[in-house]
Amino acid sequence: MTKPGPGHTMCTDRLDAMSNTPDNAVRTTGPAESVRAYIDAHRAAFLDDLAAWLRIPSVSADPARATDVRRSAEWLAAKLKDTGFPTAEIWETDATDGAPAVFAEWPSDDAGAPTVLVYGHHDVQPAAREDGWHTDPFEPTTVDGKLYARGAADDKGQVLFHTLGVRAHLAATGRTAPAVHLKLLIEGEEESGSPNFPALIHQHADRLACDAVIVSDTGMWSAQTPTVCTGMRGLTDCQIDLYGPDQDIHSGSFGGAVPNPATEAARLAAALHDGDRRVAIPGFYDGIVELTDAERELFAELPFDEERWLRTAHSHGALGESGYSTLERIWARPTAEVNGIGGGYQGPGGKTIVPSTAQLKLSFRLVAGQDADRIQESVRAWVTASLPEGIRHEVTFWGATRPCLTPLDHPYLQSVARSMGRAFGQKIRFTREGGSGPAADLQDALGAPVLFLGISVPSDGWHAPNEKVELDLLMKGVETAAYLWDDLAETASAR
Amino acid sequence: MTKPGPGHTMCTDRLDAMSNTPDNAVRTTGPAESVRAYIDAHRAAFLDDLAAWLRIPSVSADPARATDVRRSAEWLAAKLKDTGFPTAEIWETDATDGAPAVFAEWPSDDAGAPTVLVYGHHDVQPAAREDGWHTDPFEPTTVDGKLYARGAADDKGQVLFHTLGVRAHLAATGRTAPAVHLKLLIEGEEESGSPNFPALIHQHADRLACDAVIVSDTGMWSAQTPTVCTGMRGLTDCQIDLYGPDQDIHSGSFGGAVPNPATEAARLAAALHDGDRRVAIPGFYDGIVELTDAERELFAELPFDEERWLRTAHSHGALGESGYSTLERIWARPTAEVNGIGGGYQGPGGKTIVPSTAQLKLSFRLVAGQDADRIQESVRAWVTASLPEGIRHEVTFWGATRPCLTPLDHPYLQSVARSMGRAFGQKIRFTREGGSGPAADLQDALGAPVLFLGISVPSDGWHAPNEKVELDLLMKGVETAAYLWDDLAETASAR
Numbered sequence: 001m002t003k004p005g006p007g008h009t010m011c012t013d014r015l016d017a018m019s020n021t022p023d024n025a026v027r028t029t030g031p032a033e034s035v036r037a038y039i040d041a042h043r044a045a046f047l048d049d050l051a052a053w054l055r056i057p058s059v060s061a062d063p064a065r066a067t068d069v070r071r072s073a074e075w076l077a078a079k080l081k082d083t084g085f086p087t088a089e090i091w092e093t094d095a096t097d098g099a100p101a102v103f104a105e106w107p108s109d110d111a112g113a114p115t116v117l118v119y120g121h122h123d124v125q126p127a128a129r130e131d132g133w134h135t136d137p138f139e140p141t142t143v144d145g146k147l148y149a150r151g152a153a154d155d156k157g158q159v160l161f162h163t164l165g166v167r168a169h170l171a172a173t174g175r176t177a178p179a180v181h182l183k184l185l186i187e188g189e190e191e192s193g194s195p196n197f198p199a200l201i202h203q204h205a206d207r208l209a210c211d212a213v214i215v216s217d218t219g220m221w222s223a224q225t226p227t228v229c230t231g232m233r234g235l236t237d238c239q240i241d242l243y244g245p246d247q248d249i250h251s252g253s254f255g256g257a258v259p260n261p262a263t264e265a266a267r268l269a270a271a272l273h274d275g276d277r278r279v280a281i282p283g284f285y286d287g288i289v290e291l292t293d294a295e296r297e298l299f300a301e302l303p304f305d306e307e308r309w310l311r312t313a314h315s316h317g318a319l320g321e322s323g324y325s326t327l328e329r330i331w332a333r334p335t336a337e338v339n340g341i342g343g344g345y346q347g348p349g350g351k352t353i354v355p356s357t358a359q360l361k362l363s364f365r366l367v368a369g370q371d372a373d374r375i376q377e378s379v380r381a382w383v384t385a386s387l388p389e390g391i392r393h394e395v396t397f398w399g400a401t402r403p404c405l406t407p408l409d410h411p412y413l414q415s416v417a418r419s420m421g422r423a424f425g426q427k428i429r430f431t432r433e434g435g436s437g438p439a440a441d442l443q444d445a446l447g448a449p450v451l452f453l454g455i456s457v458p459s460d461g462w463h464a465p466n467e468k469v470e471l472d473l474l475m476k477g478v479e480t481a482a483y484l485w486d487d488l489a490e491t492a493s494a495r
Numbered sequence: 496m497t498k499p500g501p502g503h504t505m506c507t508d509r510l511d512a513m514s515n516t517p518d519n520a521v522r523t524t525g526p527a528e529s530v531r532a533y534i535d536a537h538r539a540a541f542l543d544d545l546a547a548w549l550r551i552p553s554v555s556a557d558p559a560r561a562t563d564v565r566r567s568a569e570w571l572a573a574k575l576k577d578t579g580f581p582t583a584e585i586w587e588t589d590a591t592d593g594a595p596a597v598f599a600e601w602p603s604d605d606a607g608a609p610t611v612l613v614y615g616h617h618d619v620q621p622a623a624r625e626d627g628w629h630t631d632p633f634e635p636t637t638v639d640g641k642l643y644a645r646g647a648a649d650d651k652g653q654v655l656f657h658t659l660g661v662r663a664h665l666a667a668t669g670r671t672a673p674a675v676h677l678k679l680l681i682e683g684e685e686e687s688g689s690p691n692f693p694a695l696i697h698q699h700a701d702r703l704a705c706d707a708v709i710v711s712d713t714g715m716w717s718a719q720t721p722t723v724c725t726g727m728r729g730l731t732d733c734q735i736d737l738y739g740p741d742q743d744i745h746s747g748s749f750g751g752a753v754p755n756p757a758t759e760a761a762r763l764a765a766a767l768h769d770g771d772r773r774v775a776i777p778g779f780y781d782g783i784v785e786l787t788d789a790e791r792e793l794f795a796e797l798p799f800d801e802e803r804w805l806r807t808a809h810s811h812g813a814l815g816e817s818g819y820s821t822l823e824r825i826w827a828r829p830t831a832e833v834n835g836i837g838g839g840y841q842g843p844g845g846k847t848i849v850p851s852t853a854q855l856k857l858s859f860r861l862v863a864g865q866d867a868d869r870i871q872e873s874v875r876a877w878v879t880a881s882l883p884e885g886i887r888h889e890v891t892f893w894g895a896t897r898p899c900l901t902p903l904d905h906p907y908l909q910s911v912a913r914s915m916g917r918a919f920g921q922k923i924r925f926t927r928e929g930g931s932g933p934a935a936d937l938q939d940a941l942g943a944p945v946l947f948l949g950i951s952v953p954s955d956g957w958h959a960p961n962e963k964v965e966l967d968l969l970m971k972g973v974e975t976a977a978y979l980w981d982d983l984a985e986t987a988s989a990r
Binding site for chain 1: 728744751752768821833834835850
């Protein structure tokens with residue numbers, strides 16, 4: 001879901017109330033020694049299982065791999081049953097070409113325990129040896145503690161660590177069922193844009209009901225700086241078509257005396273931002289959850305290497321809203337972006353015309369407090385008010401993904417950070433994610449806070465050749481999962 | 496060269512010194528009766544000749560018609576010899592795929608007479624019956640006094656009327672040679688953009704030396720409102736390439752924090768004009784020959800039908816530089832136009848990227864006093880000053896056509912208007928042309944004023960199916976040509 005990226009770190013040094021170092025951890029899930037001993041004892045079998053699953057090329061984008069995607073779902077359902085989940089089902093989507101999801105459920109013995117839904121996906125991006133892989137992408141290969149295979153990090157490794165995690169949780173605590181009512185929903189179309197996911201969760205909303213969602217499909221800052229992501233930006237994007245003359249006309253005969261849709265498209269795109277590169281659409285910032293001074297101070301203290309970040313961005317300069325840092329701009333500020341612009345002649349050489357039409361493709365990243373419907377209305381009104389007589393327009397919005405944000409002081413977020421802190425043996429920092437994903441669909445459909453638990457690092461190469469997962473980090477994920485359920489149950493009972 | 500278009504009329508009512516009604520014409524070329532009688536007597540043969548020439552499909556853009564273009568040149572050279580020109584030659588261009596021009600010369604008996612060069616072209620636009628022609632485009636057909644054929648108006652009819660015109664001039668005055676040293680240069684590549692024309696006139700500058708150029712490839716306002724065009728705008732156009740990130744990047748991860756070349760292209764295009772739609776590039780208006788109050792008053796008095804003009808422009812609103820009328824904007828004001836803009840994703844739906852590159856195609860129409868080289872420098876400096884760090888750019892100018900303008904009170908311009916006034920029996924008005932053409936190349940290369948003589952009307956359908964010339968107007972062209980040489984000679988001797 002969320003690609004790990006450098007720079008997504010928020011230090012918590014100043015938030016004493018949220019301190020999550022192992023030293024002052026107030027909750028336990030049996031002695032860490034028991035957890036670690038169990039994991040060590042079962043590590044080899046776990047990695048064998050993961051390798052078996054990674055050998056199934058569950059590429060959801062490739063219709064020729066539909067059978068493999070189904071085989072992947074069946075493999076996972078069987079593995080979850082084997083793990084101990086009383087229920088593990090294949091869920092079909094409504095679409096005839098939809099790929100199956102896996103749903104599993106393991107109720108707690110404690111009827112009053114909170115219900116937690118783990119989200120992940122079992123489909124993978126396409127991969128072929130000739131894309132630049134050093135090994136067969138579907139024949140897992142371990143070199144220097146790194147397991148190379150398509151899906152190793154995104155997302156099979158990060159789904160599967162919950163199987164060993166819950167077993168370690170039970171072994172260390174002597175329980176026969178998890179401390180929480182545990183549910184898993186592992187979809188099969190994430191790498192194809194989750195086209196049927198909203199319908200699927202709507203259809204099964206009753207069975208998916210929960211008190212918290214754990215998205216297990218993300219990354220962290222780096223191996224040295226483990227982090228928890230606290231939210232994602234929302235997104236709505238549109239196309240604006242402008243119509244001027246009924247056909248391209250001669251710029252000598254008519255230019256300078258009639259409106260030019262390419263000029264008007266440019267004027268709209270240019271007017272998206274004011275001189276401070278702040279979005280200039282009236283009402284755009286209304287109601288947003290502003291960064292607090294405390295958060296901004298924490299951002300400013302981060303050892304953010306902008307030069308390195310620019311190289312990651314393949315960019316040659318930083319530019320954005322005045323008064324905000326790069327991290328603030330990409331994590332916590334809403335944006336308007338020109339994704340595409342076109343109009344008139346674009347072939348070789350020149351052509352002296354006033355074009356008939358022009359087109360703009362815009363996307364807006366949204367933060368908590370912004371409502372996509374209201375933003376769409378604002379954009380429509382702004383376009384209508386901006387255009388001169390003689391230019392007709394159409395605005396088409398493609399859709400909307402809502403922003404999601406779990407406040408830093410949310411108890412469940414603290415549970416995740418605390419469990420991770422125990423596993424990693426160090427302070428956990430917080431990030432946000434500038435991109436957008438279906439997390440907010442879960443948040444909205446199920447009415448539960450979304451928490452992100454991921455151990456992948458930027459060098460893992462999501463969607464790229466030679467994707468890998470670092471085995472030590474993967475086992476930290478197992479260990480985090482082993483601590484988490486008890487911590488969440490205790491946190492819930494303390495509320 | 497210059498397409499006739501409605502609205503290109505400038506009333507001369509107020510310019511008493513320039514009155515050109517037949518009543519107060521001060522010069523004659525023998526009795527008009529003699530001229531008319533000669534023309535009437537030779538009209539049928541002239542039209543037969545024209546039909547024979549029109550049957551040659553001299554389409555310069557079609558390599559398969561190269562032989563026909565050559566045949567057309569040879570036909571014209573023979574016809575000019577037959578008319579009496581002592582010299583009529585085929586001129587080859589330097590290019591191996593160039594089309595031949597025709598040069599003819601008929602010196603006056605009066606060594607002190609001025610030298611006049613008539614410019615036209617013998618090549619035609621492509622035409623095919625299936626494009627919507629009601630008759631074969633290369634089988635001339637006369638219906639209701641209109642001769643339909645490709646090239647009837649553009650430009651064979653308007654070239655050929657000089658053959659009967661000069662014969663009528665001689666017949667009515669009893670001369671054996673024209674009153675001026677008469678030269679004709681009829682090129683064969685005008686409909687292909689005159690690629691080799693500047694080189695051709697440079698190569699033959701000595702033989703083309705003249706005191707005035709008559710461009711016989713234009714139109715007038717309407718059959719009811721004969722006009723003379725006094726100038727054309729210049730043109731320079733360019734492409735601006737902008738380079739941002741080295742590849743398209745994710746708008747969620749990076750958007751809002753790095754410069755976006757599509758946004759910057761839009762900001763450049765938007766910044767071309769200020770809020771008054773005046774060109775905002777520093778230095779753009781420096782040194783221009785401004786419209787005089789008198790000219791502006793004349794423009795304002797014209798019965799210009801803006802609604803009708805907008806229909807011709809296929810446009811749905813008038814928009815341009817504040818403080819100027821539509822006619823002023825298209826005739827006498829320099830402009831900046833976005834001919835094309837492109838960047839990022841332009842396919843169906845959305846794509847949430849910050850694009851890597853963007854491109855702008857701009858053209859600038861220039862008026863007298865503007866120097867294309869200086870404008871190009873201004874544009875380059877403006878682009879460089881406008882872009883933020885992180886956006887690399889390249890500006891490529893395609894070329895430049897200089898503006899040309901013959902002042903309303905120029906004696907030779909008055910000769911043309913007076914001759915036309917005698918032929919049409921009514922006051923001649925003046926227009927300008929917003930487009931650009933090789934007239935200025937002649938003006939610059941030969942150092943002579945350029946005068947426009949055209950009898951085509953907007954409904955003649957230049958470059959369109961069912962191109963035609965109105966026979967009555969064509970014969971008015973013949974008659975104008977019959978009066979013009981004596982008038983020019985007398986005007987020159989009076990200077």
